Amino acid sequence: MAAVSVTAGRLLRLRAAGAEGYWRRLRGTGLARSFLQPASAGEDAAQTRQVAHFTFQPDPETREYGQTQKMNLFQSITSALDNSLAKDPTAVIFGEDVAFGGVFRCTVGLRDKYGKDRVFNTPLCEQGIVGFGIGIAVTGATAIAEIQFADYIFPAFDQIVNEAAKYRYRSGDLFNCGSLTIRSPWGCVGHGALYHSQSPEAFFAHCPGIKVVIPRSPFQAKGLLLSCIEDKNPCIFFEPKILYRAAVEQVPVEPYNIPLSQAEVIQEGSDVTLVAWGTQVHVIREVAAMAQEKLGVSCEIIDLRTIIPWDVDTVCKSVIKTGRLLISHEAPLTGGFASEISSTVQEECFLNLEAPISRVCGYDTPFPHIFEPFYIPDKWKCYDALRKMINY
Amino acid sequence: MRKMLAAVSRVLSGAAQKPASRVLVASRNFANDATFEIKKCDLHRLEEGPPVTTVLTREDGLKYYRMMQTVRRMELKADQLYKQKIIRGFCHLCDGQEACCVGLEAGINPTDHLITAYRAHGFTFTRGLSVREILAELTGRRGGCAKGKGGSMHMYAKNFYGGNGIVGAQVPLGAGIALACKYNGKDEVCLTLYGDGAANQGQIFEAYNMAALWKLPCIFICENNRYGMGTSVERAAASTDYYKRGDFIPGLRVDGMDILCVREATRFAAAYCRSGKGPILMELQTYRYHGHSMSDPGVSYRTREEIQEVRSKSDPIMLLKDRMVNSNLASVEELKEIDVEVRQGVSSSSSFGTQITLPPV
Numbered sequence: 001m002a003a004v005s006v007t008a009g010r011l012l013r014l015r016a017a018g019a020e021g022y023w024r025r026l027r028g029t030g031l032a033r034s035f036l037q038p039a040s041a042g043e044d045a046a047q048t049r050q051v052a053h054f055t056f057q058p059d060p061e062t063r064e065y066g067q068t069q070k071m072n073l074f075q076s077i078t079s080a081l082d083n084s085l086a087k088d089p090t091a092v093i094f095g096e097d098v099a100f101g102g103v104f105r106c107t108v109g110l111r112d113k114y115g116k117d118r119v120f121n122t123p124l125c126e127q128g129i130v131g132f133g134i135g136i137a138v139t140g141a142t143a144i145a146e147i148q149f150a151d152y153i154f155p156a157f158d159q160i161v162n163e164a165a166k167y168r169y170r171s172g173d174l175f176n177c178g179s180l181t182i183r184s185p186w187g188c189v190g191h192g193a194l195y196h197s198q199s200p201e202a203f204f205a206h207c208p209g210i211k212v213v214i215p216r217s218p219f220q221a222k223g224l225l226l227s228c229i230e231d232k233n234p235c236i237f238f239e240p241k242i243l244y245r246a247a248v249e250q251v252p253v254e255p256y257n258i259p260l261s262q263a264e265v266i267q268e269g270s271d272v273t274l275v276a277w278g279t280q281v282h283v284i285r286e287v288a289a290m291a292q293e294k295l296g297v298s299c300e301i302i303d304l305r306t307i308i309p310w311d312v313d314t315v316c317k318s319v320i321k322t323g324r325l326l327i328s329h330e331a332p333l334t335g336g337f338a339s340e341i342s343s344t345v346q347e348e349c350f351l352n353l354e355a356p357i358s359r360v361c362g363y364d365t366p367f368p369h370i371f372e373p374f375y376i377p378d379k380w381k382c383y384d385a386l387r388k389m390i391n392y
Numbered sequence: 393m394r395k396m397l398a399a400v401s402r403v404l405s406g407a408a409q410k411p412a413s414r415v416l417v418a419s420r421n422f423a424n425d426a427t428f429e430i431k432k433c434d435l436h437r438l439e440e441g442p443p444v445t446t447v448l449t450r451e452d453g454l455k456y457y458r459m460m461q462t463v464r465r466m467e468l469k470a471d472q473l474y475k476q477k478i479i480r481g482f483c484h485l486c487d488g489q490e491a492c493c494v495g496l497e498a499g500i501n502p503t504d505h506l507i508t509a510y511r512a513h514g515f516t517f518t519r520g521l522s523v524r525e526i527l528a529e530l531t532g533r534r535g536g537c538a539k540g541k542g543g544s545m546h547m548y549a550k551n552f553y554g555g556n557g558i559v560g561a562q563v564p565l566g567a568g569i570a571l572a573c574k575y576n577g578k579d580e581v582c583l584t585l586y587g588d589g590a591a592n593q594g595q596i597f598e599a600y601n602m603a604a605l606w607k608l609p610c611i612f613i614c615e616n617n618r619y620g621m622g623t624s625v626e627r628a629a630a631s632t633d634y635y636k637r638g639d640f641i642p643g644l645r646v647d648g649m650d651i652l653c654v655r656e657a658t659r660f661a662a663a664y665c666r667s668g669k670g671p672i673l674m675e676l677q678t679y680r681y682h683g684h685s686m687s688d689p690g691v692s693y694r695t696r697e698e699i700q701e702v703r704s705k706s707d708p709i710m711l712l713k714d715r716m717v718n719s720n721l722a723s724v725e726e727l728k729e730i731d732v733e734v735r736q737g738v739s740s741s742s743s744f745g746t747q748i749t750l751p752p753v
């Protein structure tokens with residue numbers, strides 16, 4: 001990490017010189033602490049491996065749905081898909097490289113089990129994949145399309161926004177493509193750079209007619225994915241790719257559903273509400289622990305889970321209780337989904353607010369390659385924003 | 393005149409060298425050039441194609457050999473650095489495809505334009521950047537060609553527009569560059585490259601249509617290395633005759649492992665475009681030894697035997713070397729010397745590349 005700490009040192013000097021106004025957000029020892037590794041780690045230039053910016057925190061095992069098995073995120077996805085294909089004879093899975101198991105192993109074994117006419121590869125054509133999926137769904141079959149990385153979803157944007165989202169409306173409910181689910185790996189991964197790290201949920205949040213869902217863990221992922229597949233509206237299911245292997249939990253083997261458009265209060269608190277989704281939930285969990293330990297502040301943590309339509313009630317109820325709200329996501333600040341939450345909450349809970357709503361997000365730049373540690377809204381940035389809110 | 397210069401240079405090189413083998417080499421009489429037969433290209437909507445014989449001069453031969461060897465060594469060095477985690481992120485190597493980048497460059501002028509996808513290190517070199525700048529960019533250092541901020545997929549140079557991560561997105565861009573060429577009236581062409589996987593993207597066909605409609609001087613080039621990531625061409629494409637996929641655009645299929653074939657085809661295609669007849673499509677049949685990227689071992693969808701077979705029968709560097717040695721354009725020792733020089737050059741570039749500073753935040 002020597003190389004990174006050199007840059008961190010330079011950054012601190014920059015800050016001291018007041019040179020870069022843009023970097024004024026990065027304050028204090030927090031930044032230095034996250035990057036100055038112990039000296040021994042710094043010596044070997046060859047081992048510049050990054051430490052992840054979060055620690056996955058599994059939820060306690062639930063016995064509610066029967067026997068559970070230890071699964072990581074991609075295994076829980078496979079389990080959900082397996083359950084779907086078993087239950088629903090019209091269900092098909094398609095996308096680039098899904099047949100051999102997928103580049104993230106989410107579809108391993110499914111082709112062997114269900115046959116090549118139910119699990120098949122498509123050529124390299126995202127617009128074609130989604131359009132084709134819409135066609136399948138319109139006839140009533142269940143289409144589960146995979147877009148290999150969320151960064152590649154943009155050729156399909158027209159199909160999703162103009163076709164899938166509007167089908168039911170424009171045909172007066174004669175037709176719909178509700179049985180379409182699009183799955184896609186999402187979010188930062190440590191080395192993804194511009195085109196393997198994006199979080200495009202905000203683009204789709206602006207589109208009435210679809211649902212966008214993002215799980216934080218294997219247990220959540222399976223339940224939410226099954227709900228998406230069974231939901232009568234076209235759904236986009238973003239899977240945090242950094243959690244595919246890193247997140248391990250006890251997940252029920254049998255199918256179960258977690259309701260959409262319901263946020264979950266993971267931890268109750270009284271002083272600040274923290275809202276996030278996907279990987280970032282684990283970051284704010286740590287922030288909450290830090291706040292409790294260092295500031296004696298009690299945080300209420302909410303995992304939004306469904307981006308649209310989002311659970312306004314849960315978030316507002318929480319803000320009415322605490323009076324402070326911090327929202328955090330990896331996607332760039334401007335136009336990110338935090339802006340929507342912020343806007344709605346200030347409309348609904350204006351007189352309850354003790355401090356301006358805080359958004360800790362990625363910067364308004366393309367997702368960088370070597371600057372990733374500086375870009376992501378890590379726990380230090382969140383903690384800093386929280387502290388300011390408390391002291392407002 | 394050329395014979396005299398060659399003789400003078402031989403004497404000088406002989407005089408300057410210390411190792412005895414060099415003196416031996418310098419005293420041999422090499423041919424100045426040789427004529428080679430090259431494979432006839434399959435044609436689509438073309439009455440005639442590139443010539444089936446070509447003349448290679450000793451000077452050009454040595455230049456191509458050195459360039460291809462440099463690309464090969466540079467890619468292998470990148471492989472090594474990636475495994476040492478000095479290069480991170482994504483890294484797509486083009487060893488095996490050297491005849492494409494060097495051959496294309498040999499057929500065009502430096503003032504022509506080129507745009508390609510992410511397997512771009514070879515093109516970055518042939519378009520004029522140094523190995524040092526490329527390796528520094530790969531390792532994210534400030535001395536890199538994109539100041540360390542672009543990495544493997546985003547390298548740019550004069551008249552080289554990258555280096556593009558999103559598959560197929562560079563093709564309409566290439567058509568746009570060709571429009572600019574036509575508009576500026578400087579007789580330049582644009583080489584727009586894409587792979588066999590990208591050939592199934594919708595925007596490629598949009599670009600074909602616009603280029604043909606407006607007669608843009610665009611040479612569409614499909615680098616068909618038989619696999620789109622892990623999917624073989626037969627499993628991805630309804631028609632694997634990529635040179636015909638432009639339909640109303642004439643096309644030719646070229647042996648992409650033979651640098652002379654690539655060069656002649658490129659010259660032919662460039663002349664076609666410069667004459668104002670509109671776009672043309674070239675399919676280069678080539679092969680990559682590495683997997684799709686450094687995260688892909690490259691053996692789960694093809695056999696090691698297949699890779700070995702291509703290496704032993706069709707390696708572009710080997711083919712050129714055999715041709716040159718058998719026609720007395722160069723000696724084995726001379727080419728070995730070039731190998732050694734190239735190796736040392738790449739080595740020193742890489743150590744430079746890993747030592748210079750990171751870009752400022």
